[in-house]
Amino acid sequence: MFSKILIANRGEIALRVIRACQEMGIASVAVHSTADSDAMHVRMADEAICIGPPSSTESYLSVPAIISACEISGAEAIHPGYGFLSENAAFVQIVEDHDLKFIGPSAKHIRLMGDKITAKDTMKALGVPCVPGSDGGVPDFETAQKVAAEVGFPVIIKATAGGGGRGMKLARSAEDLETAFRTARAEGKSNFGNDEVYIERYLGTPRHIEVQVFGDGQGRAVHLGERDCSLQRRHQKVFEEAPGPNIDAATRARIGKVCADAMANIGYSGAGTIEFLYENGEFFFIEMNTRLQVEHPITEAIFGVDLVREQIRVAAGLPMSFQQDDLKVNGHAIEVRLNAERLPNFAPCPGLVNTFHAPGGLGVRVDSALYGGYRIPPYYDSLIGKLIVHGRDRPEALARLRRALGELIIDGVDTTLPLFFALLEQEAVQTGEYNIHWLEKFLAEKLEA
Known part of the structure; x- marks a missing residue:
């Protein structure tokens, strides 16, 4: 060690x-x-x-x-x-x-999954379901027209090296295609130094489901269920929960095994997350993150494991401390991301934190580096903490989240705290019947009101 x-x-x-x-x-x-x-x-x-x-x-x-x-x-x-x-x-x-x-994983695996086209081709070969689209990069607009016609509109054009929603453009019809294609290429070039793009079928109302995987680098890998990250703003996750609402145990086991088998086949080491769009009972691979996720605490909560400890153990050459049969879902967990941002426009709001009081009690965890008297610098990401709650079931987790939000005090800077109070009042959030477009629509309606 x-x-x-x-x-x-x-x-x-x-x-x-x-x-x-x-x-x-x-x-x-x-x-x-x-x-x-x-x-x-x-x-x-x-x-x-x-x-x-x-x-x-x-x-x-x-x-x-x-x-x-x-x-x-x-x-x-x-x-x-x-x-x-x-x-x-x-x-x-x-x-x-x-x-x-x-x-963390090897340079080889980070490189493999860092290029979205290579990642998709690899996953397809490993039996992981993928969104229908182009076979590799699309070199010119004429090829883009042919691919889009085969896939069927609407389509989404994505920069190969893109991320965080940049380099992604939607074309709902043939008339939109050229502008979307050229804009995606330009954004890829300016943001990532790579103007290669690919095309995929655009799914209308999918959920964003990600599967947590973990490998020992020796050909053994497990999955730790899924997380639903569908509540997003500008492709940035806001509210995550595990397990995914309305995903049954058989579906979880099926997609989890596919992911774990894929990681075992390539000899993956450490933590990773395989992300999918999920619609009408079907999973479609979109990308893999070869690192620990911001939302890893909700997986830790429902499985009772320490993923960071496990990362360190495996990196030191020790075997994983659990096997697939040891991993049983226990209850439900939710995480909300606390950002120093001013609503309704989500403008960054750095400054002096006068008072910080973290909520407590059964099933409540706060991951934050805040303290009273701390000055949030303006140079970095606006994420200042995460509130994680765990309950015996989803209704209890939602009730616990509401209670914990009421106890949380961050005085001196504006935060996204009011957003979560508003979300908990919405029927779609209460029932778990939302998709990746729901939050943007909700926010647009509130701004209009």
Whole structure:
């Protein structure tokens, strides 16, 4: 087992990894920018090293600075958290070249799943259901016309290297196709340095369902059920729950086995999430995230496992501490993402947190690096915490969420807290009958009102 781990991240996820290290008796090293010198993860780690100025490109994304921090501290392994360098195959290779251990999948698997066309082709070959569409990239508009005619409108054009909703354009008819095609290519080029795009059938009212997988790198893999992440704004998840509402045990077992078998076949190591669009009982693969997800706590809640601990164990060469037969769903869990944003336009709202009070009680967990007197810097993502609740069933989880939201106090900055009170009053949320378009429509109607 490692004696010291460096966490190449900040905020609540850095704190999450530090806590796992503390429980495992492993020393932790925090890295931070000058803007984060008073951050909670800096205070909680055994050691802290400043790696640069506020700009993430000169600090949290600076590979030389992070490698140097490992050499200075004597850390043997790096946990990347999520975001920043967590899915950067070149970074993983550099880590390994310096005789350090990356706590996550191999550079090969990150590269394989980082390109959406390659990922789709791989998954198709492994028996994972995929959305009908082009076989690989679409080089020109004439080819796009042929593919769209074969697939049938509406279609969605996606940048191969895209993410976060960028480089995605919808064409509802042949008249829309050229503008959508050229815009998706331009966004791919400007945002990701790659203008290659592909085309898929556009599903009208799907849910966004993701399956948590975990492999030991030795040909063994399991699944830990699914999460429903359909409540999204601009392709960013807002409210997640596990298991997915209205997905039965047989369906869960079927798609879970397909995913676990696929990961076992490629020798995948560590945590990963296979994301699907789900409509009319059918799953269609869209992408794989080769890292820990923001919403991993709800899976931990219903299965009673520590995914970060498991990541560290497997990276150290130990076997997984559970097998598929050990994993039984227990109850229902919901997570809401707390962002420092001003409603109704969701504008970032950094500033001084005067008071912070986290809710408590049975089945309530708060993952946050906030504290009273902390000044949220303007340089990074606006996510400031996650409220996770667990109940014996979905109605109890919803009731617990309502109660916990009422206890939560964040004074001094605007947050998305009011949004969740509003969502809990909606019948679609109460019954779980929503899809990936529901929240955008709800927000548009509220703005009009």
